[in-house]
Amino acid sequence: MKITKQIVEKHGLKIEEYANIKKLLKREPNLLELGIFSAMWNEHCSYKSSRKHLKNLPTTGKQVIQGPGENAGVIDIGGDDAIIFKIESHNHPSYIEPYQGAATGVGGILRDVFTMGARPIALLNSIHFGSPDHSKTKSLLNGVVSGIGGYGNCIGIPTVAGETKFNSTYNENILVNAMAVGHAKKDKIFYSKAKGLNKSVVYVGSKTGRDGIHGASMASAEFDENSEEKKPTVQVGDPFTEKLLMEACLELMKDNSIISIQDMGAAGLTSSSVEMASKGELGIELYLDKVPCREENMTPYEMMLSESQERMLIILEDGKEEHAKNIFKKWDLDFVVIGKTTNTNKLTLKYNNKIEGEIPIDSLASKAPMYDRKWIKKKLPKSKIDFKSLKKVKIKDALIKILSSANHSNKSWITSQYDQMVMCDTVQKSGADAALIRIHGQEKIIAVSVDSSANYCKAHPITGGKQIVCENWRNLVSVGAKPMAITNCLNFGNPEDPKIMGEFAECLIGIKESCEFLNYPVVSGNVSFYNGTNKKNISPTPVIGGIGLIQNLKKPMNHQFKKGNNNILVIGKTFGHLEQSVFFEEIYSILDGQPPEINLINEKNNGESVLEIIKNDLAESVHDVSSGGLLIALAEMSIGSNFGVKINKPKKLTNLFKYFFGEDQSRYILEINRENMKKVEEILKNNNIFYENIGLTQKDYFEVEKEMKINIKELYKINNQWYNNY
Amino acid sequence: MKLISVKQLRLSLKKNKLKFSVTVTLKKDVLDPQGKVVQNTLQNLGMDSLKSVRQGKYFELEVNDNNQTQAEKKVDDMCKKLLANLIIEDYKINKI
Amino acid sequence: MKLISVKQLRLSLKKNKLKFSVTVTLKKDVLDPQGKVVQNTLQNLGMDSLKSVRQGKYFELEVNDNNQTQAEKKVDDMCKKLLANLIIEDYKINKI
């Protein structure tokens, strides 16, 4: 079959890229080869637009065992233990079929983690929907949440944290990012690099079907005369099979049978085999007639490009085939030797003993395109808000409006659909600043949280990028954990638009700055471009997933008030930054001006001091101050506890709205027992930390002196009704 | 008096009830994990002659309408709007 | 040559395949919350004439057998043994 310009375009390749392919091959590719190039050279696999910028991120540190480049990042948490984690997007499939899209997103990220030898111990998710009154939002929300739950619950890994946001920027393009965290022994980590010649390449897991063959769905009509039906591009998840696959892999990993292992994610068999060979600087030969197929008459093209879920590729040590096969048989899974490693540095595809395709590995990997796309800087926006011209509101009404809004309502409607306790190591569930997971059978605890702030990133990407890393860091600090490292999922619009590329480049500059300063390296991540429709791109939405460590937990720290008559300290200065705030957005529908700036020195000092206070068991509860500002944070500490607050009227800032709703960064609220005040103040003074004592906790009422008073049961109700009424 | 007339009204309405069944099945090439497990289990139970199982959803709908073609159009509409996700599923309507 | 004969073999095998559909529905006196929700949702979508919805499961089974009565008995057996829980569900078999 002749490759026409049309076929090339249908494979998402540019004409120049196709010319490059011919140069690398020194001939024209056939359709199978073209399909393979298209899979490996697309944005998702090649990172062609992002690689240049990603290189700048800090990825090393004493705690890092494996940075980006493997299936997931690996960090050292002391002793023999390692934590393996990564986040990934499944945005487009989730928009088309929310249940299956979200479910397979969870399945995919879990495989990335257990491929490396980790038993997954926690799942997180960051989900962004369009405006609640958009006609699709409700069913997307329902579908995504039950899909995430459906997969995680079934496989038996607790979903313990996440974030859920609504914003019209996602009306036509929701975001579904899933993060998985696993635990492994340091000396039992598995990598994808192939080693040795003539080793068996083994296919395990589900059978291959015609799922998700993208370019294929159109081009295939020309070579497959009897298939008029449109092929499905959305995969159906099978968490049951994934559970079996996970157990079987972990069982096989107990001894030394595996040289290299790689899950079949995007571009399935193609990317997994190429990646193994490329890392090992070897060739790989596959006998496609051996591939277990679900449908009849599948072509090599379809087999190589299928994105069927729940499959893995393994390279085995000599003589281990029987042993491995028995394990997979025990779990009722397919196990077939489908190829071997070679010294040709080529991907060689045979079908019925005939070579159907042969491609130099480097042309698919290291020689894949990399672009230095044009990008433009964003100026710091100037606010045009004239505060005085705005309609007056009462503080209490503003508080109620925000607490009852879609974005700030309690998320238990969502989180109660997730099994948060299975595995019996969830020390702290959803609802806190970060969830806490115990390392099984030990005293060590890890803290996990995911965060994003698209409004800030949109307004000024550098500041926004900086801010999310800090916010994530703060969430871990608030539960008393030492922040260790992050993963990131970079959700952006069309990178061919210099404005969007600028958002990307600048967010990364910001992320880099914070990560470097806080010694909070990036060990894994994922880039998702082309979020949006032709003209309308989503707001830049990098999502940060962080891991923190508590070596020795005395008592779990959370944000709920514990007792009456305790002091309330605010760590960090309140200036009253209202531009880009929730207050302006929710009360006046204004999104304007610049995001709050971050002083990284203060960020670090404040955080470390809070950690010191928690470590010395001097705080009763801790909460970071984030979107919504001080008053919202205080309300969150009251809601669900039996105690409210009595806040003194602030002495310095005269504008109460600025004081209570300003979103100045690097702040925490601490509940401190009077007996501990002296010790706490000593720590704060020693560390040169700015703090204010703003009032006391009290039973039943949430009160601001001379301004407002409300029963906390009422606050609870206000905060817990949105989802149930939606 | 009024009560009786309501009852009569109801009764007369009943006559115009049309009943349809809808079956929603996964499209041909879409993975059917449930069907696969059911098939394996039945085969393990000794049903050797069983060749394949596909699982789907089934609905019975009652519609108040005098006009069958019109009612069927309505049911078709429901299928498209809610009962089936046409990205991965097909549906079939039957008058019962 | 060989290829053609395999095809023919397949074709001849196909002749002996019998296809059945099975619908499994909740017994009348068992509440069907799923059907209720579908009904409410559809009604909210403006389908006023919809009177009731019951939801169930649907299976398509292929059986290798020449004898239809015998095959149907087998399918009946499968329903009893696995596909339906007779405490709460009824089933119906159809040749398709």
Next chain:
Amino acid sequence: MNSSVIVFPGSNCDRDIAVALEKMQFKNQMVWHKETKLPKSDLIVVPGGFSYGDYLRSGAIAGKSLIINEVIKAANEGCLVLGICNGFQILTETGLLKGALLRNKNLKFINKDINIKVINNDTKFSNKYKKDQILKINIAHNEGNYITNPNHLKELINENLIAFKYCDKDGKINESCNPNGSVENIAGIFNSKKNILGMMPHPERMVDNLISNTDGVNLFSSLLK
């Protein structure tokens, strides 16, 4: 005391129950579903999870496994059998317990801590609890809506075969504290010989103060007596 935990493909609370049993000094063994013999056991636990993915109906396919015949035999000989969550569903599918578990009335998976009341404390499973004691315990299920025929329901009530009922934190039993729609707020039942207990809540999740509470401990210590 010897215990066996049956592991099906898709079981996922098997490790949790094993940890709890060992913590309570049971001598525990895991038994893979393809085995045809049970080790000598005083207690058999059918754990929670999603055996066979909950495909078809929760518990239906596990109910047809090889090992389940052995469980039935042992149960008929008087061995203690505990089915938790999916285990409860499996036991009803095998007929060891009567009734069935339907989808939760809100059609959603529910994971939360709820309260249950000890209805019958005069059994091997519950003698360490006080009668009417209120426990706080975790549930996590899609299909926990217990239903049975009127005759059996009468039998459950008359013969004191209801183990636990969902209640509020003060012990009141009404519709508003019924998480899944179960008839009579039933959270767990015994068979007529009271050697089999099926329950939706997870006692194995409540044996450690760091992650929850210890309200499940007495269920296991009752068995040890």
